[in-house]
Amino acid sequence: MRTAQPGPTFYDTLEVSPRASAPVIKAAFRCLVQLNHPDKNLGDDSAAGRLIAIVQAYTVLSDPEQRRKYDLSSGATKPLVERRGAGRPANPVAGDPQKPSFRTFAFRPLD
Numbered sequence: 001m002r003t004a005q006p007g008p009t010f011y012d013t014l015e016v017s018p019r020a021s022a023p024v025i026k027a028a029f030r031c032l033v034q035l036n037h038p039d040k041n042l043g044d045d046s047a048a049g050r051l052i053a054i055v056q057a058y059t060v061l062s063d064p065e066q067r068r069k070y071d072l073s074s075g076a077t078k079p080l081v082e083r084r085g086a087g088r089p090a091n092p093v094a095g096d097p098q099k100p101s102f103r104t105f106a107f108r109p110l111d
Helices: 010-014 022-036 047-062 064-073
Strands: none
Touching (some): 010 022, 022 047, 047 064
16 A cells, blocks of 8 residues: 655745744744745636745744644654753854854855
8 A cells, every 4th residue: 555645734834944043033034935936927727825834834834822832743752942052152252251252144045
């Protein structure tokens, strides 16, 4: 008997990690909506379907309660929690250990 292959997860649809924070999910959503909008893909009949899948994934993953339920139903034994940012920064500015250094965030699509 053949088992059906599961479709892409909401994380796959948004091209983010299951450990992605809310701002990363939002940035990925905005980028993918711009790339896959039917108005920008006039000859592509599947663009509307991709946009619907992206919006559905974002609707679930942007709401903390729905995301927790999705993570639990998808086989995770406990909700995934991002542990970064706890305590002191990993790379303080040279000369001042109390002042953190910041890098600019840039979302790059996965190749």
